[in-house]
Amino acid sequence: MSLTVVGSVAYDAVETPEAKIDRALGGSAVYFAAAASLLIPVNLVGVVGEDFDRSEIEFLRARGVDLSGLTSEKGRTFFWKGRYLADMNERETLDTQLNVFESFDPVLPESYRTSPYLFLANIHPQLQLNVIRQSRGTRFVAMDTMNYWINGTLPQLRETLAAVDGLLINDSEARLLSGENSLFRGIEKIQKMGPRIVIVKKGEHGAILKHEGELFICPAYPVEQLFDPTGAGDTFAGGFMGYLARAGGINRASVRRAMLYGTALASLCVETFSVERLRGADLADVEQRVERLSRMMALD
Amino acid sequence: MSLTVVGSVAYDAVETPEAKIDRALGGSAVYFAAAASLLIPVNLVGVVGEDFDRSEIEFLRARGVDLSGLTSEKGRTFFWKGRYLADMNERETLDTQLNVFESFDPVLPESYRTSPYLFLANIHPQLQLNVIRQSRGTRFVAMDTMNYWINGTLPQLRETLAAVDGLLINDSEARLLSGENSLFRGIEKIQKMGPRIVIVKKGEHGAILKHEGELFICPAYPVEQLFDPTGAGDTFAGGFMGYLARAGGINRASVRRAMLYGTALASLCVETFSVERLRGADLADVEQRVERLSRMMALD
Numbered sequence: 001m002s003l004t005v006v007g008s009v010a011y012d013a014v015e016t017p018e019a020k021i022d023r024a025l026g027g028s029a030v031y032f033a034a035a036a037s038l039l040i041p042v043n044l045v046g047v048v049g050e051d052f053d054r055s056e057i058e059f060l061r062a063r064g065v066d067l068s069g070l071t072s073e074k075g076r077t078f079f080w081k082g083r084y085l086a087d088m089n090e091r092e093t094l095d096t097q098l099n100v101f102e103s104f105d106p107v108l109p110e111s112y113r114t115s116p117y118l119f120l121a122n123i124h125p126q127l128q129l130n131v132i133r134q135s136r137g138t139r140f141v142a143m144d145t146m147n148y149w150i151n152g153t154l155p156q157l158r159e160t161l162a163a164v165d166g167l168l169i170n171d172s173e174a175r176l177l178s179g180e181n182s183l184f185r186g187i188e189k190i191q192k193m194g195p196r197i198v199i200v201k202k203g204e205h206g207a208i209l210k211h212e213g214e215l216f217i218c219p220a221y222p223v224e225q226l227f228d229p230t231g232a233g234d235t236f237a238g239g240f241m242g243y244l245a246r247a248g249g250i251n252r253a254s255v256r257r258a259m260l261y262g263t264a265l266a267s268l269c270v271e272t273f274s275v276e277r278l279r280g281a282d283l284a285d286v287e288q289r290v291e292r293l294s295r296m297m298a299l300d
Numbered sequence: 301m302s303l304t305v306v307g308s309v310a311y312d313a314v315e316t317p318e319a320k321i322d323r324a325l326g327g328s329a330v331y332f333a334a335a336a337s338l339l340i341p342v343n344l345v346g347v348v349g350e351d352f353d354r355s356e357i358e359f360l361r362a363r364g365v366d367l368s369g370l371t372s373e374k375g376r377t378f379f380w381k382g383r384y385l386a387d388m389n390e391r392e393t394l395d396t397q398l399n400v401f402e403s404f405d406p407v408l409p410e411s412y413r414t415s416p417y418l419f420l421a422n423i424h425p426q427l428q429l430n431v432i433r434q435s436r437g438t439r440f441v442a443m444d445t446m447n448y449w450i451n452g453t454l455p456q457l458r459e460t461l462a463a464v465d466g467l468l469i470n471d472s473e474a475r476l477l478s479g480e481n482s483l484f485r486g487i488e489k490i491q492k493m494g495p496r497i498v499i500v501k502k503g504e505h506g507a508i509l510k511h512e513g514e515l516f517i518c519p520a521y522p523v524e525q526l527f528d529p530t531g532a533g534d535t536f537a538g539g540f541m542g543y544l545a546r547a548g549g550i551n552r553a554s555v556r557r558a559m560l561y562g563t564a565l566a567s568l569c570v571e572t573f574s575v576e577r578l579r580g581a582d583l584a585d586v587e588q589r590v591e592r593l594s595r596m597m598a599l600d
Contacts, residue, residue: 087481181387182523182524182525182526183522184522184523184524185524202505205502205505205506206505206517206519214595214596215522215596216596216597217506217519217522217596217597219506219517219519222483222484222515222517223482223484224482224484224485225482226482252600253599253600256598256599256600257599260599294599295514296514296515296516296517297516297517297597297599298556299553299556299557299560299594299597300552300553300556
């Protein structure tokens with residue numbers, strides 16, 4: 001069993017009300033793989049530039065992440081700079097330099113093509129669809145997207161949505177994509193676009209799952225201090241997909257428990273800059289939080 | 301077993317982005333009693349003016365609410381006018397006329413004084429304490445409060461907090477009272493002020509319970525349309541206290557299930573103006589939502 005992720009590998013500069021960092025390992029595929037690799041072997045597809053220091057992702061290889069799909073191109077690595085406002089729920093982008101990511105055209109290495117689980121992080125929906133078409137025998141494909149693609153490339157996005165099993169997006173994206181202010185009505189509309197599993201992430205307010213006809217509402221894990229939310233959504237996706245791949249089947253119990261794994265991993269992510277906490281964590285840390293969270297949700 | 305509530309009886313004028321109403325029955329004690337009376341006999345303490353039409357609360361009497369503690373005074377009934385902004389999470393007060401409520405000095409009728417459950421809705425903390433001192437053999441006392449008392453009468457509020465078993469407040473009030481931005485740290489600080497049960501209400505994002513050492517996180521019940529949030533917090537309190545009184549004991553299972561009853565009743569409240577939906581509901585409607593919500597929280 002393995003899980004393939006296609007997404008960005010980046011350097012981020014982040015400012016929060018409490019601290020700042022000028023250059024930290026980031027990118028959707030990195031956060032995803034750092035989380036999922038605690039649960040299942042991961043195949044990573046991405047691109048970096050000449051400035052990228054591969055030793056920074058050596059911990060992923062040590063955890064069983066196959067990096068043969070990570071290509072190097074002339075130029076610099078994708079760079080993002082952002083600042084979080086006082087309540088940490090809002091952020092502003094100060095700088096985006098796509099660099100080598102601008103011409104990213106993901107190709108699955110042959111050994112990845114039969115991977116049964118596939119996650120398409122936030123990239124152009126046409127590229128997401130191209131990846132789906134390269135894969136064979138995939139059992140479960142999920143994707144992320146963002147406002148930019150919803151506003152700018154909706155026809156392509158609709159085509160990709162019709163080809164996936166799952167969609168993970170945040171609440172504002174769900175409202176934009178569905179045109180509904182009510183998240184619950186919005187989720188129903190989005191399911192009609194294709195994905196039988198829709199997950200809406202609400203940051204500190206948890207996440208909502210609709211799996212076929214049933215809702216599951218999962219609170220966020222209570223963290224002592226929200227230090228840096230960057231990457232929390234991709235980390236959630238890594239925990240969710242990693243657990244599903246490990247469980248080996250998509251059913252009511254596995255998707256619900258997968259939500260708790262996503263939540264637990266996201267809570268580790270936000271406690272430090274970059275992937276520092278995820279890098280130091282092991283499966284026991286994750287399972288302790290899953291267990292605690294399940295007690296906070298239990299009726300007796 | 302009975303439950304006493306002390307609070308306001310009011311007329312409200314409400315504007316939402318979708319609709320408006322110029323004069324509707326409201327007030328914390330009314331919403332509370334409309335909810336709790338589906339579960340347990342309720343004693344109500346409040347005050348109305350000469351303009352109050354008692355036929356509007358006849359449905360409460362028909363549900364077993366004892367209104368002998370509802371006094372009439374010369375003057376007009378408490379009036380509040382407010383407007384909800386587009387996302388319904390924020391509202392502005394357009395007019396407040398305290399009228400007869402300004403000199404409200406609640407006195408428990410003799411028959412209420414041995415009521416084992418007591419809820420003190422949002423009034424001056426000194427008045428709340430006076431009521432506690434009038435009661436005998438009370439088994440569980442809970443209270444609400446608001447920014448105005450936290451900012452203006454903190455010493456009296458602290459004295460009242462030290463005398464209650466439970467506090468129900470919203471998230472912004474919890475942050476203000478505790479001085480902590482993290483709700484979880486804030487709740488711990490508030491517990492040290494007295495109440496062994498602290499409930500923080502987060503509107504559409506649900507509610508958090510801390511009961512002694514344990515957290516319980518309860519999502520909001522997904523409503524088709526949030527029509528008017530006025531009274532949702534008092535309705536939640538009515539459902540919570542009503543269930544506890546009905547269950548007859550304060551323990552891990554009863555407080556958790558009480559959260560679901562509060563949540564289910566609040567979801568009915570927000571579907572119409574005033575107490576219209578609560579007036580038409582029966583216990584089966586509430587229990588259906590409790591059951592559905594418990595399935596949305598279940599891991600298997």
